[in-house]
Amino acid sequence: AITLLLVAWPIFLAGVQFATADIAGGLPVSFRDLFRRATNIWPRMARLxxxxYGSFIFWTALPLVAILSISRGEPSLLSLLLALLALAVQVYMFGRLFINFLFWQQSATIGGLEGAEALRDSKELARSRVGAPMLERPMYRGALLASIWLLVLLAFSVAVELPFLIVRLQGITTFEDAATMARNLANAPAPDVMTIATYVLSSLVHALLKPLLGITFVLLYFDAKARR
Incomplete structure (x- = not known):
């Protein structure tokens, strides 16, 4: 399953970009044509x-490893400052990577650029319009859209999972009862019907909402290109 996901993910990303661009341009959308174009650039999208993703994982994991290493020692003011410094580095690098990679998918698909050229185009486009008001600059618009999408995703996830949680908590009156229920779920040889239903509905919601972020970024890409 993981191998299939790794193979299909670049095709999915490219397909979303091409489909949105075609619809925005008033062109007919053909699944066969989208699949052909997406598979043609699979090596490019896979490398990128x-x-x-490797950059995000590295700069997220490295500060966490540093913080965990620091926390194993004796608590002190120096260790606290070092942990805060590692956390600050993590936040800074995540923000920097987010800005630099803001349009990497669009540059590699719609823009037709390879590797380093796509990343360079993404960085330059994200950091363009320096003199414009904040909300008219691509990097801030991208951050705002990503934040709104994340809030929508969280809201839908809560709306899907909360009813199942309420049903599970019926009859639970103490913390010990809740802990016992959690242990029973963790030690169950197989997930029960409610767990499976929660997982299926959550996965469906995520699958429906994930393309929306790509679609909004394609439109933002076109807008940033036009205003550049």
Whole structure:
């Protein structure tokens, strides 16, 4: 399943970009044509995906490892400052990567650029319009859209999972009862019907909402290109 996901993910990303661009341009959308174009650039998207996601994972994990290493020692003011410094580095690098990679998917698909050229175009486009008001600059618009999408995703996830949680908590009156229920779920040989239903509905919601972020970024890409 993981191998299939790794193979299909670059095709999915490219397909979303091409489909949105075709619809925005008033062109007919053909699944066969989208699949053909997406598979043609699979090596490019796979390499870029590996680099982009790998960069995020590396700069997220490295400060966490540093913080965990620091926390194993004796608590002190120095260790606290070092942990805060590692956390600040993590936040800074995540923000920097987010800006630099803002349009990497669009540059590699719609823009037709390879590797380093796509990343360079993404960085330059994200950081363009320096003198414009904040909400008219691509990087801030991208951050705002991503934040709104994340809030929508969280809201839908809560709306899907909360009813199942309420049903599970019926009859639970103490913390010990809740802990016992959690242990029973964790030690169950197989997930029960409610767990499976929650997982299926949550996965469906995520699958429906994930393309929306790509669609909004394609439109933002076109807008940023037009205003550049």
């Amino acid at each position: 995906s590996l680099f982009v």
